Amino acid sequence: MGHRYIGSKSKIVNKVVDKISKLTPQHSTVSDLMCGTASVSIALREKGFSVIANDLMTYSYHHAIVGLKFNKYPEFKAAADFIEKFYIQDELNLFDLSSYDKIINALSNVDSVKGYFWKEFSLDGSPKNTLKPRNYFSSINAAKIDGIRIALSELYSDRCITDLEYSLLQHDLLMATNDIANIAGTYGHHLAKLSGRAKDEIKLSPSVLLTRKDTENHKVYKGYAEEVSKKITCDLCYIDPPYMKRQYAANYHVLETIARGDEPEAIGVSGLRPWRDQYSNFCTKTKIRDSFKQIIENMSCSSYLISYSEDGLLSMEDFIALLAPYGDVYIDEFKHARFRSNKSKLDQKLTEYLIHLDMS
Ligand SMILES: C[S@@+](CC[C@H](N)C(=O)[O-])C[C@H]1O[C@@H](n2cnc3c(N)ncnc32)[C@H](O)[C@@H]1O
Structure with a gap:
């Protein structure tokens, strides 16, 4: 079955990586700032990019290490x-x-x-x-x-x-x-x-495992994008934030507990671990803009590609207003099958956006 992850780009990874390949030369350094399952990071490595992967969640850290840091099978x-x-x-x-x-x-x-x-x-x-x-x-x-x-x-x-x-x-x-x-x-x-x-x-x-002798080219971090961005210098930064109010830390608490190897207090009907230490501002409409600004202002990078969806908390107009003061904004859109965690009656196709901010 593999990953069961909201917003995973595994089904459209080729579209994302093709777009990145058009925007920045092969072998350049690309950061995957909210890497989730690491599907995009792995595809970027396959294409010959140097990859900097990051996410807030510990399970993502393990996925990214597995995708980027092996040059042979371990013994x-x-x-x-x-x-x-x-x-x-x-x-x-x-x-x-x-x-x-x-x-x-x-x-x-x-x-x-x-x-x-x-x-x-x-x-x-x-x-x-x-x-x-x-x-x-x-x-x-x-x-x-x-x-x-x-x-x-x-x-x-x-x-x-x-x-x-x-x-x-x-x-x-x-x-x-x-x-x-x-x-x-x-x-x-x-x-x-x-x-x-x-x-x-x-x-x-x-x-x-993808075993190439390129592991020195790749880095994996675990932390808030807003903070980790201070440490990153790259040619292009790919950002795939949460689109909705659903916090990943609350929706994947069981995986986080496995990944951390701990035994936290499990609270309430769902048995949630205390998860406020991994609360994401990208799930709160009033906080998203400040977080994007922090990333763009903290990072040494002049080209950003952001994945977003029509379901998202921000509209495309909001994005343009947010990003235009920093540079030129270009938007590609395409249809994609909706992630359905239950038998929801929502339209099964939704519009996905790739938003490019060019600050050069
Ligand atoms: C849409 S998913 C990314 C999916 C990923 N591209 C993939 O293909 O699996 C959004 C990710 O953003 C992470 N996230 C949310 N807020 C964050 C923040 N402030 N800093 C770093 N990661 C964050 C979540 O943990 C989640 O893994």
């Missing part, structure tokens, strides 16, 4: 004992497996634990501060996720895996979790009844 050398202990050979598979395949196999075989995910996010659990159990995962999957989370955090704190290896395995756990989550699109709510793939058992799978 998991220091995890040999762990692999030895938990790896189970498949009698039918006669091929020699890589150590990456083996650690995925080993992690899949660690003991399930009735831990934080089981207690807070499965029907058999008993959440700490509400009476009604939450149904994000089957109880079997929640306990499996707990087991894998504990194994990963021990491997990392015992230095049996490197930072890169940790990000890769976290990314793989996030992707596997998306496949079996009992949700209708985002983690804002769970479904009442366990349905569809949520009934299947969670399955970790190794990722296909």
Whole structure:
């Protein structure tokens, strides 16, 4: 199933990257300032650009590291004992497996634990501060996720895996979790009844990595675009902000908890982690303009490409009024299938915009 992410550009990534390629020469430095799933960052790397990826969310950090920072498959050398202990050979598979395949196999075989995910996010659990159990995962999957989370955090704190290896395995756990989550699109709510793939058992799978000797060209940051922009010098900055009021931190809180490897207080019916530290101004109409201004004024960059949608909080007129004082503004528009997190009756096609601000 892959990513289930509002605003992911995976389906229109070619359009975005073609536009960027027309605006700036190959091999120049492009920043993907709100990279989400890192779909655009990865496509930019494939095209030969140097990429600076950033997002507010920790899961995005892991996705971007996986997309940009590997020049070969990792060897998991220091995890040999762990692999030895938990790896189970498949009698039918006669091929020699890589150590990456083996650690995925080993992690899949660690003991399930009735831990934080089981207690807070499965029907058999008993959440700490509400009476009604939450149904994000089957109880079997929640306990499996707990087991894998504990194994990963021990491997990392015992230095049996490197930072890169940790990000890769976290990314793989996030992707596997998306496949079996009992949700209708985002983690804002769970479904009442366990349905569809949520009934299947969670399955970790190794990722296909882009392995090029260009990793030194790429950087990954995690933070507020308004702040991180002070550190960035680039030829073009691509900005794909949230369009609507829905805060990513609230809608993807479960993924954030996996990515951080922590056990925060889970609050209310949805079990939200405290998320105000990742509140985005781009989800509040009165704050967006100031945030865009800060980015443009902080960054050493004279060309910006912004993705936006007709559903967005700002109209194209608002954008022109905001950006025109800085330079020339050009707008491309095209139709694109709408992300639907439920069976909404909204028109299935919506207009997407690519707004170019040229300050040169
Ligand atoms: C439309 S999504 C980006 C999707 C991405 N282009 C992709 O293909 O997956 C918007 C992203 O902006 C991030 N975000 C929101 N406010 C931010 C801020 N102030 N600084 C950095 N990232 C922010 C969200 O976490 C989310 O991942």
